[in-house]
Amino acid sequence: xxxxxxxxxxxxxxxxxxxxxxxxxxxxxxxxxxxxxxxxxxxxxxxxxxxxxxxxxxxxxxxxxxxxxxxxxxxxxxxxxxxxxxxxxxxxxxxxxxxxxxxxxxxxxxxxxxxxxxxxxxxxxxxxxxxxxxxxxxxxxxxxxxxxxxxxxxxxxxxxxxxxxxxxxxxxxxxxxxxxxxxxxxxxxxxxxxxxxxxxxxxxxxxxxxxxxxxxxxxxxxxxxxxxxxxxxxxxxxxxxxxxxxxxxxxxxxxxxxxxxxxxxxxxxxxxxxxxxxxxxxxxxxxxxxxxxxxxxxxxxxxxxxxxxxxxxxxxxxxxxxxxxxxxxxxxxxxxxxxxxxxxxxxxxxxxxxxxxxxxxxxxxxxxxxxxxxxxxxxxxxxxxxxxxxxxxxxxxxxxxxxxxxxxxxxxxxxxxxxxxxxxxxxxxxxxxxxxxxxxxxxxxxxxxxxxxxxxxxxxxxxxxxxxxxxxx
Numbered sequence: 001x002x003x004x005x006x007x008x009x010x011x012x013x014x015x016x017x018x019x020x021x022x023x024x025x026x027x028x029x030x031x032x033x034x035x036x037x038x039x040x041x042x043x044x045x046x047x048x049x050x051x052x053x054x055x056x057x058x059x060x061x062x063x064x065x066x067x068x069x070x071x072x073x074x075x076x077x078x079x080x081x082x083x084x085x086x087x088x089x090x091x092x093x094x095x096x097x098x099x100x101x102x103x104x105x106x107x108x109x110x111x112x113x114x115x116x117x118x119x120x121x122x123x124x125x126x127x128x129x130x131x132x133x134x135x136x137x138x139x140x141x142x143x144x145x146x147x148x149x150x151x152x153x154x155x156x157x158x159x160x161x162x163x164x165x166x167x168x169x170x171x172x173x174x175x176x177x178x179x180x181x182x183x184x185x186x187x188x189x190x191x192x193x194x195x196x197x198x199x200x201x202x203x204x205x206x207x208x209x210x211x212x213x214x215x216x217x218x219x220x221x222x223x224x225x226x227x228x229x230x231x232x233x234x235x236x237x238x239x240x241x242x243x244x245x246x247x248x249x250x251x252x253x254x255x256x257x258x259x260x261x262x263x264x265x266x267x268x269x270x271x272x273x274x275x276x277x278x279x280x281x282x283x284x285x286x287x288x289x290x291x292x293x294x295x296x297x298x299x300x301x302x303x304x305x306x307x308x309x310x311x312x313x314x315x316x317x318x319x320x321x322x323x324x325x326x327x328x329x330x331x332x333x334x335x336x337x338x339x340x341x342x343x344x345x346x347x348x349x350x351x352x353x354x355x356x357x358x359x360x361x362x363x364x365x366x367x368x369x370x371x372x373x374x375x376x377x378x379x380x381x382x383x384x385x386x387x388x389x390x391x392x393x394x395x396x397x398x399x400x401x402x403x404x405x406x407x408x409x410x411x412x413x414x415x416x417x418x419x420x421x422x423x424x425x426x427x428x429x430x431x432x433x434x435x436x437x438x439x440x441x442x443x444x445x446x447x448x449x450x451x452x453x454x455x456x457x458x459x460x461x462x463x464x465x466x467x468x469x470x471x472x473x
Contacts, residue, residue: 070348071341073463077334078352080318080451080459082309083380083434084302085325087171091164091287093442096137096254097323098153099244100236101145105360106321106446107295111244114176116162116231116278116285117256118222124215124260124273131259131270133207135184135200135232138253142246143192144444146364151245152237155184155200158230162285170287172324172441178233187237190245198247202256210258214273226278231285232256243364244444249286251276290323290444302326305380311451317357320371320447322440328354328449329376330433332461335422341467349464350419354397354435355410355457360448368445371397371411371435378430386433389417397435411435411449419463 097111135155156178164170184202210229213219219228247254256275261268278285294300298314301307308329311318318328330352338345361367373386373395386395395418397411422429437445450457 068466068468070464070466073338073465074460076332076337076461076463078452078459078461079331079333080311080354080449081329082299082302082311082314082319083305083307083327083329083376084299085327085380085382086305087173088323088325088441089169090172090174090290090323090441091170091284093286093288094249094439095140095142095442096234096247096249097244097288097290097442097444098234098236098247099145099151099242100240101243102241103145103292103295103365103446105296105319105448106292106299106326108293109244109323109444110236110289110291110293111323111444112236112289113234113247114158114162114174114178114231114285114287114289115234116158116226116281117229117275118225118278118280119214119258119273119275121273122214122217122220122225124211124271125262126215128211128215128260128262128271130204130208130211131261132204133202133210133256133258135202135256136254137198137200137234137247138250139190139192139195139197140246140248140253141192142443143190143243144366145243147190147192147243147245149242150187150189150240151242152187152240153185153198153200154182154235154237155202156180156233156235157183157206158233161226161230162287164283168283170283172288172290174287174289176233176289183232190243192245207258210275211260214258222280226281231278246442249277249279251279288323288442292321292324299326308380316451316453318449318451320435320437320449321444322437322446323442323444325440326446327374327434327436328447329380330435332419332422335419338423338463338465341465343467345465345467347416347420347423347463348466349462350415351462352397352413352415352459353400353410353462354413354459355450357448357450358407358457365446367399367409367447368437369399370438371399371413371447372438372440373397373413374434374436376432376434380432380434382434383431386418396438415461419461 096113098113100108100110102108158176158178160177162176165174183206184200186198186200188198213228219225254277258273258275259270260272261270298309299319302309319326320328356367375383375386377383387393388395395414397413400410400412403409437443450459452459
């Protein structure tokens with residue numbers, strides 16, 4: 001998909017370049033050179049953007065009459081910084097997140113989950129006998145950091161109904177009240193890619209209370225149950241330093257199961273009632289609390305979303321941390337200096353390359369293959385995702401690992417259309433780009449990226465620029 005979109009974008013630009021040259025040559029009565037145009041266009045079409053971006057390309061002597069040439073600009077200033085949203089919506093997370101670990105850069109990362117619950121039915125035979133109750137959590141294969149260390153989950157009972165402080169959403173900074181006594185707990189070795197479901201024994205005192213209220217018809221509907229039982233809190237162990245694990249929110253994947261049995265002739269027949277996450281109420285009583293405490297000193301200054309921490313003030317680095325809403329912010333403050341190049345020109349391509357800082361990632365603190373690109377205004381309010389020319393497909397940063405054995409690894413972001421838009425605007429814009437992982441409200445992925453220091457690891461904007469009307473000196 002990504003390569004197809006790049007080819008489409010290039011096809012549009014090649015056609016435009018062809019039209020520019022064609023009409024320019026016609027107006028100068030130089031039609032005899034047009035026969036040489038087709039090989040040029042074919043050469044553009046057959047070359048990959050990588051080839052074009054690795055060396056300057058001259059159109060050749062055939063176009064000396066119109067001074068046509070194509071150049072690669074890679075010294076334009078790229079301004080990188082770090083910003084942090086005050087909070088992000090976590091009630092719409094696609095998963096339950098529970099875990100805790102300590103990061104040498106981002107501090108102690110802690111995720112807890114809070115949820116309301118409702119039974120699938122309320123009917124228990126008067127002759128039935130209580131057996132047990134358990135919580136089941138289905139792993140959804142997401143994890144971050146060291147899964148070789150054990151994790152602990154403490155199950156608490158909420159003491160108040162989950163309600164947003166304002167509006168219809170819960171945020172990652174939200175809090176909930178719960179009773180201190182555990183309903184159950186488990187210490188386990190995470191196996192997110194191999195294991196299926198955790199089973200956590202829940203207090204029989206709670207299970208028997210459920211059983212009696214259902215059997216005696218003291219609770220017969222959802223509203224009565226929610227008034228009686230406010231829900232669960234899932235908390236990591238205080239001494240944990242392992243990983244954050246994702247569990248499925250889907251009905252039938254994570255739930256409490258109340259077991260009971262009935263005597264029939266010479267055997268006991270076991271039955272159960274499932275108590276699922278409440279996903280029918282509005283607003284949905286669910287959220288993940290995601291916090292990071294005691295990061296490195298520069299990141300502690302990100303106390304307001306309008307604060308932009310320049311890479312020059314943070315060891316020439318910018319930072320990304322999903323879940324808490326920390327993002328790398330990108331601007332091109334002097335992009336219009338391209339107009340200082342003598343002659344008329346057009347953008348053929350623009351590729352931004354950002355390199356992860358060496359030593360800041362490994363098999364536990366892993367890099368993802370993609371980064372999403374968003375737009376923010378001067379106040380760092382999110383205004384949308386950056387799109388391709390089709391207006392429907394999002395621009396993505398793709399991790400290029402082709403020369404990873406030589407420590408040459410970078411995110412490559414196609415920005416041709418975006419740069420062209422900036423160049424065509426009459427006034428300077430305060431708009432900027434920010435980078436976040438895909439599904440950033442449901443993960444805790446983190447990244448450390450190099451700023452612009454003009455070293456071999458520096459961020460760079462490679463601009464392919466066609467000059468088609470350059471006056472002779």
